[in-house]
Amino acid sequence: MNTATTGDRRESDELRRQPSQSANLNKARLNVERLGSDLLGAALLFGIVSLGGLIYVSGGGAARETLFTTLLINAIVVVGMQVFIGNTGILSFGHVGFGAVAGYAFAVLAVDVEWKSRLIGDAPFGAANASIPAFGAMAAAIALTLVVAVIVGLGITRSGVAGGDIAATVITLAVLFAAYEIAVNWTEITGGNRGGISFRPGTAMQGRSYAYIGFGLALLIAATYRSSRSGRLARAVREDELAARSSGVYPVPHRMSALMLSVGLVALGACLRVWLVGTVSPERFFIDYTLLTLTMLVVGGRSSVTGAVVGTVTVTALTEITRVASGPDFNAGPFDAVLRPGLTDICLGLAMLGFMVLRPNGFLDDYEIMDMPILRRFAHRPDCRPRASSSSSLSIAGVSSSSSLSIAGASSSSSLPIAGSGSETSNALPRDAPEVETVWPTGPGVVGSQRSGAVENRLEAHDVNVEFEGLIVLSDARISVSMGSICGLIGPNGAGKTTLLNVLTGVVPVQSGCTRLCGRPIDALAMHLRARTGIARTFQNLRLFTNLTVQENVAIAAVASGVSTQMARSRADEMIELIELGELASRRAGQLDYGASKRLELARAAASYPKFLLLDEPTSGFSETESQSIVQQIRAIAARIGCGVLVVDHDLAFIAAICDEVYCLDQGSVIAHGSVEQVHSHPAVISAFIGE
């Protein structure tokens, strides 16, 4: 990575923020406000549930009080599971297994020594003689569980594109069963299958305040994580791992942090559960509890913290009704065939089936109470939409004027680049005027990049060879793109064009030869690191984060490249204006039509301000008019950020309209290179396209 250029870029980012003098202040305020809305939402949710509980409990009876406390504790566990399952999209059966680890560790540490000697007198590791206060025991149990989770997490988080999320899910199932088997068989410390470990009567949880505190904490953590940087990136990976990686997101740390927070909360809930009941046995943290908590999660909606709470309340009500109805005190009369033990499980199973078939995203889908407009207004949180905050509307104004300017420039002189892009940038930086053909207007950070420039400004592939199981896909392929120029890559189907793009972006490893960015070899860099050094791409078949909004799609790519959240937001607004999707910024990407989706992918790739933008068939499926308008948009974007563009396409008219130079690839080798006219009239190219 060229540090000088990066430095310039950072500086230029700083400079671009200058117009609003109070940018830092704004940013700080923005974060406080966002936090404010999350806090308010969490508090509101907490208030509603607690109030409902108080009213229910005041109806009388210790049984009601215990039921409501159980509900709160289950809610801690379910909200904990939501943090991982909701944000990463990986189904986990193992969280209850982690709960078992915590529950046992808590009981072993917290039960007093004399009582413990009757149950597990010869517990190893000095556990038989250890007894610490409940809070200490809880903290130690959670810490121990987190250690276990880190080890398991390495397997879960790394099983990526290759294994699919299913591998991760099965690992979690193995965790659940392993925890159960150990609990049953390691009798020295767990007390085995029947007895388990119980507290001395009277030393179990007194008072219910712990459950309330835990529940509040769970809501707070889940709500904060949801709108944190890591939470957003985790959701981008959930939507499309390959696209996220090639936008510079490395999935492991985000999945891992979601797992840690999640397991921490589940462990807390498990400790409280053991403490409340006063006993722990293997069956308590096994498959039945997994079914219960998972049903709670999917009924409410796994993508939403609010949904987790709603699901917990709904399913608790359901199980309570079925428990009473199938109990011995209830005269079932003619319904005896249905109202009998086992009813609760069958209802949970049917509820799960019903929701998976009819409403797989639960009652609430991804609706959050934190997003209620009234809460946002109350916390003065700017809406996702561009124009809500003063700071971003300022940058929008600048951008929209610049984009219309650059498009006008582009359309008036199709072969020549755009005159002066971005009014604020040109104020901020001295820039080269586009006087001769070889000099392009430069982006904010790139001072005077020249088309015939030195290696510092080039993305190169040298004699690259790639072979798939004996099939030679690339053989000694050579290509070199310089910053500031738009370079085309054509060739018949199967020529290896996309593979070359995959090689440059790190999706496919080179078998021999090398790839360089600005003179430095990048062969060893993983996909996300290449993206961060400045190579961004689009895909032949759409790979958007379909459940995120248009704005989020673009902003996440910017966040992944390392800029602040606010900066990312304003860049997203800028790019969305350039591709003319401003109206649809808060729509989900999955709702866009094909053309808009293709353009959004372009904007997402550009949002990281890459040095090189690689476009894989940007016009496939486009009409002629659409192709013409995307020519202008690509030009506007390239001029805006001063990057080099490598574009693969079959539409030769499009290539001719947009490219300064063209490479033609056939059977894995470059057969021609030069200006559009030179390549078009090259005999080898003609024979490759038309045949001998």
Add this chain to the structure above:
Amino acid sequence: MGHAFTRSGPLAVTEIIQQFVDGLGRGGEYALIALGVGLIFGVMRLVNFAHGELITVSAYAAYGLAISQMSWWVLAPAIILTAIITSVAIEFIAFRWVRSSSDFAMLLTSFGVHFVVQAAFVMYVSASARHFSRPEWITTTVSISGIRFEVVDLSIIAATVVSLGFTVWVLQRTVYGMSIRAAAEDFDTARLLGISSERVIRAAFALAGLLAGIAALFFLMRTGRAAPSAGLVPMLKGVLAALIGGLGRLQGAVLGGLLLGMAEILLVSYLPDSIDGMVNGVIFILVAILFVFRPSGIFSPRPSQRV
């Protein structure tokens, strides 16, 4: 499955062979289950956690027949037939509705099916296990050149080989098999070409049911026990085996099953006494650790993905 050998002393060749055969016998069962899991995954991208229910339902069918004094000659075909019918029925009742849903929804659907079936047995039979008599020959051994083999092990191995041969024949040589393979490659295209999705999926479930039925037969001969969650652990082992071998790769599923069986037999004989009961626990931990290093299984090649 007994273990006649002792743990002390140097490893004799006979002991190694005995353990190998023992492992093959156990692994064959897992391979049969894993093959069914892999087959269904191939056609639907569904990891069927309800695959164990085929064993559970068969177990109750066997129990029902056994208490009416039927011989194992009646039980055996009944067990296999029950598994096939159950497999197709579960597809018809539940999975058909989530065919085009996300992996997440399909996984939880199969999880839900598992619970509904289990709870139904709790409600209408009993929560506790029911036992029935095992065939007399189950513990007999034969001696081949000085090495004693359990008959049941040898018959499982034979049955596994025959079933594998049959599966390969079906997949490679019959029209159904070809449509299953085509659908496993690209379901939508296969459909567009006029291959009936209903029939392909049903055929895959029937075949998976047959394989699970054969596994269930030997499992029940060894255990003679019907319980609401009888199929849970065999299912999990089968799924793990399929995963170890690389999901969707049928040869991988078989190898994964055999490997798991071998590992289990070795652990049974060499684990220290203090944690003797923890064979399954250790296996689950080992598999989880394995996936830290090989996230997509042992036998799966580097994925080539089109982007």
